[in-house]
Amino acid sequence: xxRDVSDQPSTEAxxxxxxxxxxxxxxxxxxxxxxxxxxxxxxxxxxxxxxxxVTPSQITTYAVFTTMLGVxxxxxxxxxxxxxxWARYAVAGLAVVRLVSLVWVVVSYHSIHWYSAVWSLVxxxxxxxYLLFDEDARRYYAGARTS
Numbered sequence: 289x290x291r292d293v294s295d296q297p298s299t300e301a302x303x304x305x306x307x308x309x310x311x312x313x314x315x316x317x318x319x320x321x322x323x324x325x326x327x328x329x330x331x332x333x334x335x336x337x338x339x340x341x342v343t344p345s346q347i348t349t350y351a352v353f354t355t356m357l358g359v360x361x362x363x364x365x366x367x368x369x370x371x372x373x374w375a376r377y378a379v380a381g382l383a384v385v386r387l388v389s390l391v392w393v394v395v396s397y398h399s400i401h402w403y404s405a406v407w408s409l410v411x412x413x414x415x416x417x418y419l420l421f422d423e424d425a426r427r428y429y430a431g432a433r434t435s
Contacts, residue, residue, distance in 0.1 A: 300431050303424040306368065309415045313365035313379065316408065320358030327351035346396060357385065368419070371432040376419040383412035 328351040330336055331344045340347075361382060367375035386409050419425050 300428060302371075303428050305418055305422060306425050306428055309418060310365050310368035312411065313368060313415060314362060316411065317358045317360075317362030317365055320354050320361060324351045324353075324355030324358055327354065342396065350393075350396075353389070357389070371429065373429045373432050376425070376429055379412065379419055380416040383409065383416045386412050
């Protein structure tokens with residue numbers, strides 16, 4: 289059986305930036321899952337409730353949302369490592385979701401330490417900018433097999 293060369297997966301090496309950023313996305317997903325689970329287990333903690341002036345149901349809502357987002361981010365990180373072109377666009381979409389999440393945190397928690405939530409948004413903006421606009425990354429994903 290003769291196979292067409294276009295059916296063969298590309299052996300082009302992954303650019304360092306793509307590999308590094310996909311590891312960052314994987315790490316961000318893991319950290320979000322851990323923080324969501326932690327919040328879920330501590331939702332009735334009186335010191336947290338009094339310090340943040342929120343209800344256990346509000347913490348539960350945020351914990352579940354954070355955990356689900358962490359799973360999605362982790363799966364997108366795997367897709368980035370596996371050269372899925374759609375994952376580049378998903379990262380940009382996740383940056384927007386993080387922005388909405390950040391606004392919700394600021395509004396819900398009366399701006400208590402809102403500035404600490406900005407870092408994840410900055411990291412996602414850098415990742416999205418690199419994956420969408422860097423020439424090496426664009427060339428790498430353009431060479432991905434589309435089937």
